[in-house]
Amino acid sequence: MSDQEKELGVLRQQIDSIDKQIHELLNQRASCAQQVAEVKLKYQGASDVVFYRPEREAQVLRRVMERNEGPLPDKDVARLFREVMSVCLALEKPMRVAFLGPAGTFTQQAALKHFGLSAESVPLNSVSDVFREVQSGNAHYGVVPIENSSEGIVNHTLDLFKRYDVTICGEVELPVHQHLLLKQDGDRKEVKRVVAHHQSLAQCRAWLDTHLPDAERVAVSSNGEAARMLVGSDGTIAAIAGDMAAELYELDIAERNIEDQPDNRTRFLIVGNQVVESSGVDKTSILVSSKNKPGALYQLLEPFYRNQISLTRVETRSMNSGCMFYIDFEGHSSDTDVEKVLNELAVVSEELKLLGSYPSAVL
Secondary structure, eight states: OOHHHHHHHHHHHHHHHHHHHHHHHHHHHHHHHHHHHHHHHHHHOTTTOOOOOHHHHHHHHHHHHHHOOSSSOHHHHHHHHHHHHHHHHHHHOOOEEEEESSTTOHHHHHHHHHHOTTSEEEEESSHHHHHHHHHHTSSSEEEEEEEETTTEEOHHHHHHHHHSOOEEEEEEEEEOOOEEEEOTTOOGGGOOEEEEEHHHHHHTHHHHHHHOTTSEEEEESOHHHHHHHHTTOOSOEEEEEOHHHHHHTTOEEEESOOOSSTTOEEEEEEEESSOOOOOSSEEEEEEEEEESOTTHHHHHHHHHHHTTOOEEEEEEEEOSSEEEEEEEEESOTTSHHHHHHHHHHHHHSSEEEEEEEEEOOOO
């Protein structure tokens, strides 16, 4: 046996020993999770028990990153713990999470990033279907897109928050890399149509203008649907979608990262039916409406300035009698300063709807 083989043999024995300890600790953690479920059922009852606590998971992931000493990067370690928590939560109660389908969309990718691989992700035909399933209780949670760094707010999602009574329980930020997909052994020179969600077509406009200027651009319900359309097609169709769709439908990636902005990101919201307690680093989202009159927006925003609360998003939607504003800001509705602002807004606005307070995105 060579010296190298001897040294590697010692290290491999150490790895085997460490793996055994990790395995034992994982099972201990899983056993604790089962006991947590039993305690919750004992004191809350089967009908009222809440197994998933977004604020608790956010706190755990933040502590993981804070205490990490390497060599693994902070977020890589947090993602490992995310999957451990997902598996343990499934022992308590598997989560049914609705998203805009079909399979392979960026929304499904966001759902898996937030809930882990042990959650049951359920594809639906539209964002409104996601809201409806969550409000009815047929799905524990839903994942919906709210804004993109290059294309802005998703107005349809905003309108649905007005129509449905659901609560925002969390947020997910996802780097979005768009790829040009073809059938296996397809030829880009043969492409006559490019299909994708309208947001993706807009995000790749400059690349398409340069490389496929004569191809018709067709908007479909989702990038997953676009990828699915290539299966069984005649080879004259290309789709824009991500890695997950390419792998799922066994398509060739003809060109990677064709988005016009390399730092393109999409923010998704987690909707559910529970009030989330403070995690220590939170956001709050509201819908507030006002009549069209001079100084209306100032009257709504001035309390935030006076109470030193930072706004992270303000979006305006016109209505027949005035304007509706979607506002994201830092803090939790239980915070004293935030509570003051909400009370003031309830007085000066036509309508105020608290959409939810939730942990700021960790991963």
